[in-house]
Amino acid sequence: MNVSRAKLYALCLVVGWAAAASGEAAAASDEPTWEDCKVAVAEARALSAELPPDNLSRYFAERHLHQALAEAGNGEFDECLDMAARATQQVRERRHDLPPGERLRVLKADE
Incomplete structure (x- = not known):
């Protein structure tokens, strides 16, 4: 037994x-992977490339993509996907449009 x-x-x-x-x-x-992050960033980058270079929504979307790649470099792939989604949303909604004749003046680090 x-x-x-x-x-x-x-x-x-x-x-x-x-x-x-x-x-x-x-x-x-x-869990998201590096490949998932690369795909999301590439899609968001392609969307932002359709906007003119001086467009504010493109400017902020590119900053989100820069942060997404920084998060991916730290191994935070879920944060990378989140930042890529923010960039995509920024481009699609175009929340930051300037009136005609106005420009965004980006200050340098020493200004």
């Missing part, structure tokens, strides 16, 4: 480990 009980416990352990391993693999695949 003890031998059969020991076999049952061993079988339960093996099944439990297999289930845990498959669950961890599935959970790990849900």
Whole structure:
């Protein structure tokens, strides 16, 4: 009786480990990767390239993309996707449009 009980416990352990391993693999695949980040940044960059170079929405979108790549460099791929989404939203909504004749003057670090 003890031998059969020991076999049952061993079988339960093996099944439990297999289930845990498959669950961890599935959970790990849900995390964003560097490839996901590169695709999101490329799509947002293509959208922002359609706007004129002096457009404010393009300017802010490019800043978001710069931050997205910085986050990706730190291994924060979820933040990278978030910043790329912000850049895409910035371009699509064009929240920052200047009236005709006005320009954005970006100050240098020493100004």
